[in-house]
Amino acid sequence: MKNILVTGGAGFIGSNFVQYILEEKDDVFLVNLDLLTYAGNLENLKDLETDTRYQFVKGDIRDRELVSRLFDEYDFDTVVHFAAESHVDRSITDPEVFLTTNVLGTQVLLDAAKAHWKLEPDNKYSREYRAGVRYLQVSTDEVYGALGKTGMFTEATPLSPNSPYSASKASADLLVRAYYHTYGLPVNITRCSNNYGPYQFPEKLIPLMIHNAQQDIPLPVYGDGMQIRDWLHVKDHCVAILDTLERGRLGEVYNIGGNHEKANLEIVRLILNELQKPESLITYVQDRPGHDRRYAIDNTKIRSELGWQPSYTFEQGIHETIQWYLSNAEWVRRITTGAYQEYYAKMYNVSEEKGKPT
Ligand code: NAD
Ligand code: TYD
Numbered sequence: 001m002k003n004i005l006v007t008g009g010a011g012f013i014g015s016n017f018v019q020y021i022l023e024e025k026d027d028v029f030l031v032n033l034d035l036l037t038y039a040g041n042l043e044n045l046k047d048l049e050t051d052t053r054y055q056f057v058k059g060d061i062r063d064r065e066l067v068s069r070l071f072d073e074y075d076f077d078t079v080v081h082f083a084a085e086s087h088v089d090r091s092i093t094d095p096e097v098f099l100t101t102n103v104l105g106t107q108v109l110l111d112a113a114k115a116h117w118k119l120e121p122d123n124k125y126s127r128e129y130r131a132g133v134r135y136l137q138v139s140t141d142e143v144y145g146a147l148g149k150t151g152m153f154t155e156a157t158p159l160s161p162n163s164p165y166s167a168s169k170a171s172a173d174l175l176v177r178a179y180y181h182t183y184g185l186p187v188n189i190t191r192c193s194n195n196y197g198p199y200q201f202p203e204k205l206i207p208l209m210i211h212n213a214q215q216d217i218p219l220p221v222y223g224d225g226m227q228i229r230d231w232l233h234v235k236d237h238c239v240a241i242l243d244t245l246e247r248g249r250l251g252e253v254y255n256i257g258g259n260h261e262k263a264n265l266e267i268v269r270l271i272l273n274e275l276q277k278p279e280s281l282i283t284y285v286q287d288r289p290g291h292d293r294r295y296a297i298d299n300t301k302i303r304s305e306l307g308w309q310p311s312y313t314f315e316q317g318i319h320e321t322i323q324w325y326l327s328n329a330e331w332v333r334r335i336t337t338g339a340y341q342e343y344y345a346k347m348y349n350v351s352e353e354k355g356k357p358t
Pocket of ligand 2: 194225
């Protein structure tokens with residue numbers, strides 16, 4: 001692993017990963033290709049501006065010419081593909097961009113990796129690739145659909161996505177699988193549970209609830225608030241991705257999860273408690289259409305094959321995360337003005353002034 005292409009490195013998990021890799025590895029050169037959509041924020045990476053091992057490129061993963069040119073210019077041996085439209089609620093309102101970015105964008109990257117890494121690119125029967133190359137698809141447990149009260153997703157669980165977001169991620173996973181089986185492209189897919197931690201955009205549950213609580217505006221809980229997610233600190237996700245790049249068996253899927261199942265309401269109460277805000281701020285709003293009730297990850301494979309395990313307890317991770325948001329109020333303020341206010345008002349059916357969901 002010498003020349004790495006990271007896509008979506010200005011987003012939440014991507015920016016944590018870029019920082020982590022450059023801390024962990026001295027002898028790498030990393031290009032971060034990111035379109036800087038509403039979710040991309042170069043402020044997350046400002047400490048790297050003078051690092052000669054790092055190069056930012058503003059651009060679209062759907063741009064074949066650009067992606068191919070970057071492969072020529074930087075001779076990547078590793079691709080870590082984070083770039084995506086990532087929010088379920090937005091996918092319900094506007095699914096199309098989820099398909100073009102998450103599915104077609106993935107295909108562009110797979111084609112570029114195949115063209116640049118295959119030893120005999122014009123021989124359709126050849127399955128030989130340069131030594132040491134690898135493409136890693138960052139996916140999600142949501143591709144498996146929803147669970148009832150019991151059970152866990154293993155890597156053998158059939159894909160059964162329920163939202164336009166998870167359907168687009170499952171489609172991308174199937175393309176990655178097909179490029180492995182048909183062309184022998186050296187790939188891995190990782191499927192992680194819900195992440196939390198620094199730099200998460202406040203459209204997602206945890207930073208949204210922290211932000212609203214601090215502003216003393218209502219905390220919109222969908223339905224009865226008893227939906228369950230498995231939560232993992234973003235740094236533990238980054239470690240699992242590096243472990244997979246270094247030791248994962250080619251062609252394999254690895255589930256990543258923290259064994260921290262929590263009901264949404266429990267998390268909202270915990271945040272209010274830590275911020276010393278009243279529970280009367282909780283407001284039950286109409287449920288998300290098609291809302292998945294429960295996700296849970298069986299992480300046996302990555303634990304036993306790669307020796308990975310989460311290092312954060314949920315209690316420690318959530319405490320540090322809340323403190324991070326308190327200490328980075330300026331970061332939050334800059335991304336919650338303008339377009340965010342418009343998004344919030346429309347998504348939660350509130351007046352921009354009052355912030356009250358109906
Ligand atoms: P995010 O929305 O915070 O960041 C996405 C990044 O991709 C942004 O920087 C954005 O500018 C960039 N991007 C979007 N479209 C692009 C395009 N066409 N070309 C180039 N860049 C583009 O997302 P995240 O939460 O950091 O998630 C990263 C990846 O991890 C996604 O693939 C997501 O499906 C997956 N994932 C997320 C979670 C989670 O809990 N957040 C859990 C499991 C898997
Ligand atoms: P989210 O952070 O959007 O992640 P995902 O839908 O990918 O799991 O939501 C996490 C859970 O929190 C999910 O069950 C939906 C719920 N939720 C709310 O109750 N209110 C909110 O305002 C948001 C954003 C999420």
